[in-house]
Amino acid sequence: MDQQYAAQASLGVKKKRIRSQFVKDILRDRWMYVLLLPGVLYFVIFKYFPMAGLVMAFQDYKPHLGFWESPWVGLKHFERFFTEPQFWMLFRNTFLLAVYNLVFFFPLPIILALMLNEVRMKLFKQFVQTLVYLPHFVSWVVAVGIFYVLFTTEGGVVNEFIARLGMEKIPFLLSEEWFRTMIVSQSIWKEAGWGTIIFLAALSGVDLQLYEAARIDGAGRWRQLWHITLPAIRSTIVILFILRLGSFLDTGFEHIFLMLNSMNREVGEVFDTYVYMKGLTQAQYSYSAAVGMFKSLVGLVLVIGANRLAKKMGEEGVY
Template identity: 55%
Template sequence: MAGFSWKSVKKNKFLYLLALPGLIYFILFKYVPMWGILISFQNYSPYTGFWHSNWVGFEHFRRLLSSPDFLLLFRNTMAINLLNLLFFFPLPILLALLLNELRSFLYKKVVQSIIYLPHFLSWVIIVGISFLMLSKSDGIVNMVLQSAGLAKIDFLTNANLFWIVLTAQSMWKEAGWGTIIFLAAIAGVDPQLYEAAKIDGAGRFRQTWHVTLPAIRNVIIILLILRIGQIMEVGFEQVFLMMNGAVSDVADVFDTYVFRLGVRQGQFSFSTAVGLFKSLVGLILVIGANRLAKRYGEEGVY
């Protein structure tokens, strides 16, 4: 087996050289830092160092699970991600299908460029635009509502609307960028399948439903599995910038909790334990979703 591997490396040496920068990046910035998770089992202190800090086992994990904040953090994190899963995840698929139907190449490229643009804006800019649009005092949306004789809506400090606003922001910022993979998958569909569907009398909608969607189903399933694995990740920057005292009960998630305890209060071991807990939950969800997909005949991630 070892001889076969070395022969393969020698035969495809240029491909391995091409992949080398990426491998070095993952080793240095993904695998080497994983040693840091060991401090979640210690009472780590920067003064005593990693090797001399006291080992406490699973004490920090017990503290997290017994904390009165745990259920609140879990609820908020899951609710925000479930809304993204229900409304944000299908949107790039729909946009890709619509873009695929455009016959004008120039118009298609212009639309793609416009919907890609928000991805390159930082969350600081996105939140700033949201404040300009949704502010109750002088936001554009509320000024339009007021001019129409309707009551103003408190978008930014209404706890009932906070999750909806976050989901809408994510959809506007990332939906266009998410179409890239689906458009690439659609481009790989055999044109003869569409010709056969036309002969059978299928219109554009039926061709999309019976040809395009089944052809890209594996891509959708794989991305869905990966998205489920990130269900404990909300995105610290977006939530932190949108958070205020009026919505703290629905805005506080694991990421903001780690920042508050780890960075501001210096509880490095406990905040690392929280991060490790999130990663373990994501790993379990990926394995479960992958097995479920394979049970129903899909390829899955592995």
């Protein structure tokens, strides 16, 4: 009995010490937590709180009735979505664009960061960095407008050049064959440079003594890149790849919407534009919520699967 009492007393003392240390840590780093607060509030207000609205995917939601009084319909909207004639067309278009972005866009910031890391002229390196960062700050409206000016068949710079060469003008903006190429090219032009920031930060943390030792052993630039640089940023690449899979089916509504027209809609209509059409233009709120929820669930499954695979391969993963 005395031993049990002593053990409980000891446990109580340990808990008090932990609480006391926790309070001391909070007070010591209080300004760090103050700086953290805006970011936390942003995610709570704009990311987590709106998730409560997902209940409308299981309701026949009526704005005048609200969430509490709208009738529940279970999986009715999901069943309708999976049996819609457009489902496979939407899935194919979204999936192909997502794969093209993953294959062609994702590696480019890594390659660009590796190239910039090899530049020794500081002024030239800063100039190139500024040049490739700038498109990120251009809105998609302006970016698509620039491509319209360049590629339109009526006075477009590219088509005028093609005509001067004696060839037929190519309807880049109206053709189904060119739609995905244009979308991926625009994404690369706008975001590839901005994506190098994280990789350049990771590269700055590589121990320079490793390169010196490799040079002494006779390793050239390619050997150093393959055996030192890439392994050093491998964990960063894996984490960003996993996070990218979380938005795998998120092809970017504004970008796709601006490029859509009646001639390329068969290959350009994706889940994002479909949700807009059904949810906002036709006021089918519950149905569009079900479509959006399906897209989010696919991303969640991909993240969990990729994270488990990364851990099996010896990487840390995201959780």
